[in-house]
Amino acid sequence: MPTRTHTLTALTALALLTLTACGTEKAGTSDARPAAAPASGAGHTIRATQLSHVTDPHKATGMTLLEGPVLTKGGDLYVVDVTAPPGEPKVISVDVKTGDHKGVYSDKTGAYTSAQISPHDGRVYLTEYQSGDIISIAQDGSDRRTFFSGKIDGSPMNPDDIAFDDDGNLYVSDLHGMKTGEAEGRIVRIDRDGEKTTVLADKLAHPNGVMFDPGQKGLWISELAKDTVSYLLLDAEKTTVTTRHEAIHVDAGVAQTDSIAVDAAGNLYQALHGRPAMAVFSKYGERLGTVEVPAKEADGLQSATNVAITPGGRAAYMTVSGPKGGYVYEFDALAKGIRLSNGG
Template identity: 55%
Template sequence: MRATTTRAFAALLLVGVAAGCSDPEPERTEQEGAQEGELTAELLTQVTSVHEETGMTLLEGPVFGPDGDLLVVDVPTPAGEPKVLRVDTETEEVSTVFTDDTGAYTSAQFSPLDDRLYLTDFAGGKIVSITAEGEDPEVFFSGDVDGSPMNPDDLTFDEAGNMYVSDSAGFDAPAWEEQGRVVRIDGETAEATVLAEDLPAPNGIAFTPDYSGLWVGLYGANRVDHYALNEDGTEVLTSHAAIHFDGGTSRIDSIAVDADGNLYQAVHGQPRIFVYSSTGEHLTTVNVPEDAASGLDTATNVAIAPGTTDAYMTVSGEDGGFVYAFDALAEGIRQSNGG
C-alpha cells in the first residue's frame, strides 16, 4: 500500500471515515498483451469498488485459509464495511469475513502456532488476530517499540510462530529521513525487539525457503535487502542490498517467495508483478491484460496456493479492486501465502 494513494489513505483513515462498498463480479478477461517472455494474468473477479467516503479501494494481504478460499484485506474500507473478504476461487463468490470501526489492515497471514489470522493495522499501530471465520478479534500487540510507535505494514512468521514485521514509520517523509524498522515479535509473549532500524520505509518482508534469511523491500529506496539471520532468528548477522528496482515514480510493495526461492515483487504505481531469482536475475513480469491496465495502478501482493502453482495477485485502481490469476514459476509455500 504505497505512494500518493497511501498518503491519502493514511490521512483519511487516521481521522476516521465511513462509507460503503459493493462486490460486483465482471466476466473473465482473456489473456492478451504480454511482451515476449512475460506473463499475462487472467481476471478472476472484481472484489471491491472505490469507496465514496475514502475515494479509493486498495486490496492487500492475499492469503489462503484452511478451507482453501482466498482471503484479502481492503485497506481504506470505511467503518463497518468489509475489511477482510473471502474469495472463492472456484465460484468467484465474494463474501465478508470481518470488519470493525477503526482498523486499516494492510497484510494478513496465518500463524503456525494457533492457526489464527493475524492482521497488521497500519494506522492503529497494532497487530490484531481473528479466527479463519472472522470471529473472536484480539489485539495481539500494540504500543511503542523502544519508545517509538509503529506503522506495521507487512508480516511473516518463522517456523516457531514468531512474527517479523516491517515497520514503515516515516513512509510519508523524504527518503533520507530514515525512520523505519524491522521488528521481531515473540509468538508466545508478544515481546517486541528491533532487528534493524533507520530504514527508508520498509514494506515487503518474507523469509527465504529455509528460513535462514529475510528479504526486506524498502519502499523509500526502491530496493530489496537480504538479511542473514542467526540460528534462532533473533539477530541479523549480515545484510546487503540485493535487488534494485528501477521503477521511476512507482515503488516496491509486498514480497512473496516460492519453493524455488524466487521473489515476486509487487509494485505500487504499476499493475504488475516483477519476478526475480534469489540471485537477482529478472525472470519475468506478470501483467494485467492491456485493455484493463488503464484503470488499474497498483499490484500490492501475491499468494500462491500451497503445494500448487496457482497464483493470485491483488490489483487496484480507479476501476476497483480485483484478483487476477496466473501460473507461478514454482509451488507455493508459507512464504508465498500471505504477508
C-alpha cells in the same frame, strides 16, 4: 475519540501513503550499490487473468486498496481492503473457483494493511497501520483479540506486512511514520506470545515487503522509497541480523517496490506500487519476467500490492487496485508455493 470525519480522513491518508515522494537516503551496512536488475519488462511476460472484481471505490474514502492475500485451508482467499470505511467489510473472502466474495470481518476504526495466518495457532493476523496494533481473528471472522499493542524502543509502530517463522514468531515491516525524505523504518521481531520485541534492522527507507527465504535463514525486505530489495541473514535463533546487504535494485520507473513473496525455488515476486504488475527475480537477482494484467484491462488499475501462491501448487493470486476498483488476478507461478509464499 476521533470523529467519523477524522477516521475517514486518516483512512484516505493511509491509502495515499505509498504515493509519497521517494526518499534518497542510503540504508544498510554495505556501501556497495546493489546489482541493477534489467529494465522493467525484461524477460518474459507472465500473463495474469482476472478472477474477481472484489470492491469498488468507497464513497466515504474515494478509493479502495486491496492487500494481504492469504489462502485458508478451506481454499478461500482472504484479502483486506485498507480503505474500507466503518461498517463495510475489511476482511473479504474470495472463492478461488468461482470468484464469488463475501465479507468476513469489519470494525469501526481499523485500517488493515496485511493478513497472514499463523502456523502456531491457525488464526488470521492483521496489521493495523493507524494504531500500530496487531490483532488476530478466527478464520470465520469471530473472536477478535489484540495480539500486540504499544511502543517498541520508545516509539509506536506503523506495521505493514508480516512474515511468520515455523514457530509462529512474527517479523513485521514497520513504516514508522513514513515521512518523505526520512529513513526511519524498521524490521521488528515479535515473539509468538506477543511479549518480547526485537528491532532487527532500522534506518530503512519505508520498508514494505518482508519475507523469509525457503530455508528460513534470512529475510528478504523491500524499501519503497529506494526501490531496493535487501537480504538480512539471521542467526540460528532468528533474533539477530548477522549480515545485511542490498541485493537488487528494481528499475521500475514511476512504480515502487511493495510486498514480496517467494516460491519453493527461492524466486522473488516483487509487487509494484504504481503499476499493476509484479517483477520476478531469481534468488541471485536475475530478472526472470514480469507478471502483468492484460493491456486492455490495465486502464484504471494502479498497483499490484501482493500475491499468495498456493502451497504445493503453482496457482498464484495477486491483489490489484486503482480508480476502477479492487481485483484479484490469477497466474501460474514459476515454481510451486510453500507456506511462506501464502501471502505476507
